[in-house]
Amino acid sequence: RKEVEQDPGPFNVPEGATVAFNCTYSNSASQSFFWYRQDCRKEPKLLMSVYSSGNEDGRFTAQLNRASQYISLLIRDSKLSDSATYLCAVRITGNQFYFGTGTSLTVIP
Amino acid sequence: DAGVTQSPTHLIKTRGQQVTLRCSPKSGHDTVSWYQQALGQGPQFIFQYYEEEERQRGNFPDRFSGHQFPNYSSELNVNALLLGDSALYLCASSTPRGFQETQYFGPGTRLLVL
Numbered sequence: 582r583k584e585v586e587q588d589p590g591p592f593n594v595p596e597g598a599t600v601a602f603n604c605t606y607s608n609s610a611s612q613s614f615f616w617y618r619q620d621c622r623k624e625p626k627l628l629m630s631v632y633s634s635g636n637e638d639g640r641f642t643a644q645l646n647r648a649s650q651y652i653s654l655l656i657r658d659s660k661l662s663d664s665a666t667y668l669c670a671v672r673i674t675g676n677q678f679y680f681g682t683g684t685s686l687t688v689i690p
Numbered sequence: 691d692a693g694v695t696q697s698p699t700h701l702i703k704t705r706g707q708q709v710t711l712r713c714s715p716k717s718g719h720d721t722v723s724w725y726q727q728a729l730g731q732g733p734q735f736i737f738q739y740y741e742e743e744e745r746q747r748g749n750f751p752d753r754f755s756g757h758q759f760p761n762y763s764s765e766l767n768v769n770a771l772l773l774g775d776s777a778l779y780l781c782a783s784s785t786p787r788g789f790q791e792t793q794y795f796g797p798g799t800r801l802l803v804l
Binding site: 613622681682 | 725734794
């Protein structure tokens with residue numbers, strides 16, 4: 582079983598829509614959680630860190646549900662520039678980060 | 691504030707050859723992690739270096755080795771290249787902060803093995 586699983590999508594949404602992605606993790610000892618954004622042929626860029634129940638930054642909200650072992654990313658009022666692949670990452674113990682395969686988002690005019 | 695840098699940006703090699711990739715961490719960071727990202731996949735952890743030693747290793751064969759220098763920069767070496775080694779190789783830097791340790795990625799080196 583993979584440490585981190587994401588729905589690969591693609592998610593195609595109109596501008597202004599609200600879209601949510603889920604990411605499940607298998608190890609209950611996971612300590613910290615991250616969402617990265619990756620544009621085509623570019624490196625992942627940190628979007629948000631989640632250490633407790635959740636985090637909010639403008640139109641982006643990340644929530645952590647330890648009981649069900651998933652984290653979510655909510656994007657409100659989607660912009661064309663939000664089109665990218667969103668990677669979920671989990672740090673268990675030690676220093677290794679596990680990444681999901683990413684969820685592809687396309688925002689349509 | 692200089693971010694993470696990697697060189698070269700692109701590389702073409704043939705099977706059986708050896709390759710060395712380089713990474714300089716973000717200013718103020720002393721830990722370097724290396725990842726392999728195949729097309730359509732998420733980054734896969736290769737190993738991490740801290741204080742010039744390999745601190746943790748992922749599920750990669752011994753053909754993958756590395757080094758960290760006193761200035762915190764790092765190299766990733768891959769011997770006896772296979773076609774399946776073609777991927778984007780990402781370096782991420784961080785500084786130990788317990789559970790709050792956050793990794794920042796460089797632009798990557800795109801390796802093609804023919």
